[in-house]
Amino acid sequence: MNENLFASFATPTMMGLPIVILIIMFPSILFPSSNRLINNRLISIQQWLVQLTSKQMMAIHNNKGQTWTLMLMSLILFIGSTNLLGLLPHSFTPTTQLSMNLGMAIPLWAGTVFMGFRHKTKAALAHFLPQGTPIFLIPMLVIIETISLFIQPMALAVRLTANITAGHLLIHLIGGATLALMDISPSTALITFIILILLTILEFAVAMIQAYVFTLLVSLYLHDNT
Amino acid sequence: MNVKIEELPRSILMWDFIPKGITGVFQRGSYRYYNKYVNKKGSLTGVSMVLAVYVLFNYILPFLQGTQT
Numbered sequence: 001m002n003e004n005l006f007a008s009f010a011t012p013t014m015m016g017l018p019i020v021i022l023i024i025m026f027p028s029i030l031f032p033s034s035n036r037l038i039n040n041r042l043i044s045i046q047q048w049l050v051q052l053t054s055k056q057m058m059a060i061h062n063n064k065g066q067t068w069t070l071m072l073m074s075l076i077l078f079i080g081s082t083n084l085l086g087l088l089p090h091s092f093t094p095t096t097q098l099s100m101n102l103g104m105a106i107p108l109w110a111g112t113v114f115m116g117f118r119h120k121t122k123a124a125l126a127h128f129l130p131q132g133t134p135i136f137l138i139p140m141l142v143i144i145e146t147i148s149l150f151i152q153p154m155a156l157a158v159r160l161t162a163n164i165t166a167g168h169l170l171i172h173l174i175g176g177a178t179l180a181l182m183d184i185s186p187s188t189a190l191i192t193f194i195i196l197i198l199l200t201i202l203e204f205a206v207a208m209i210q211a212y213v214f215t216l217l218v219s220l221y222l223h224d225n226t
Numbered sequence: 227m228n229v230k231i232e233e234l235p236r237s238i239l240m241w242d243f244i245p246k247g248i249t250g251v252f253q254r255g256s257y258r259y260y261n262k263y264v265n266k267k268g269s270l271t272g273v274s275m276v277l278a279v280y281v282l283f284n285y286i287l288p289f290l291q292g293t294q295t
Contacts, residue, residue: 014290026280030273032260042269088277090284 005172009165012092024094027081050077057213064119065220075104076213083164083205096165101157109153112220160212167202174198 011020034043050073057076058069079095086093094100116124128145129138178191229237241247263272 012284012287014287029256029276032264040265040269041267042264042273085277085280088281088284090281090287092284 005169008090008092008168008172009096011097020092020094023092024082024100027078027085030081031077061220064115068220071108072213072216075108075216076209079104079160079209079212083209086164086168087199087202087205093164093168095160096168098157098161101160102153105153105156105160108216109156112216113149115220156212156216164205167198167205170198171195171202 011018012023013019031046032043034040038044039047053076054069054073057072058066061068082093082095085091086095113124127149128142130141130145133141174191174195178188178195181187181191260272263269263275266272
């Protein structure tokens with residue numbers, strides 16, 4: 001039972017070959033590109049969603065911040081589609097692997113930090129000391145602010161990993177419990193109902209993306225505009 | 227394919243297995259699938275078929291990993 005529970009998070013191989021790369025590239029098939037002005041339904045819906053999201057998300061940035069639009073839109077599409085595809089039965093979700101989320105979080109966060117330090121060095125350094133702190137608290141507060149800065153990418157990655165992994169584990173557990181309780185009747189109805197609610201809540205994995213990109217975004221905003 | 231059955235092995239040996247050719251096969255195949263099932267009013271069926279194959283593939287995967295169920 002223990003082995004079965006975590007076996008779904010093992011990176012999939014097929015006869016020795018790692019097919020994780022194929023699984024990571026799979027969501028891109030579902031977003032076809034087109035050169036036409038008027039497209040079919042699938043592409044029209046996707047374009048509308050992307051325009052809606054990008055307008056919502058990039059409105060608070062200045063010109064320099066809006067150069068990151070493509071990056072952030074690709075990010076939200078990738079994480080969103082990957083998480084949603086992971087809700088299909090038996091599928092593997094790449095975002096449950098901490099390695100991948102760190103690979104996404106650290107470069108992006110570092111990019112924003114370096115951009116802030118390069119273009120507005122004084123403002124970026126001033127982040128380390130909030131206004132109006134008493135003088136004898138300054139050394140400790142600088143240390144605390146440095147730690148809070150360096151923990152940002154870790155928090156981004158671990159947040160995504162933990163949320164998606166926990167959701168999948170819960171689905172496994174509660175589904176297994178439902179099957180086991182099927183012979184002992186009245187609880188089954190209640191537990192199946194809980195499974196349904198859990199799945200719906202898990203579809204707010206898409207909200208996780210929102211959290212991810214939004215956090216990254218707030219970071220970029222702070223570094224660029226303050 | 228304008229080849230007779232008896233001459234099929236010989237014609238296969240004359241193929242060029244260059245990367246551009248292989249990608250061309252996949253591209254042409256995916257364009258045919260796309261135009262037939264997705265690029266229409268009912269594009270939902272095209273996408274659902276892809277997802278169904280994906281689910282089945284993930285189901286079969288443990289059996290392909292060398293007798294590990």
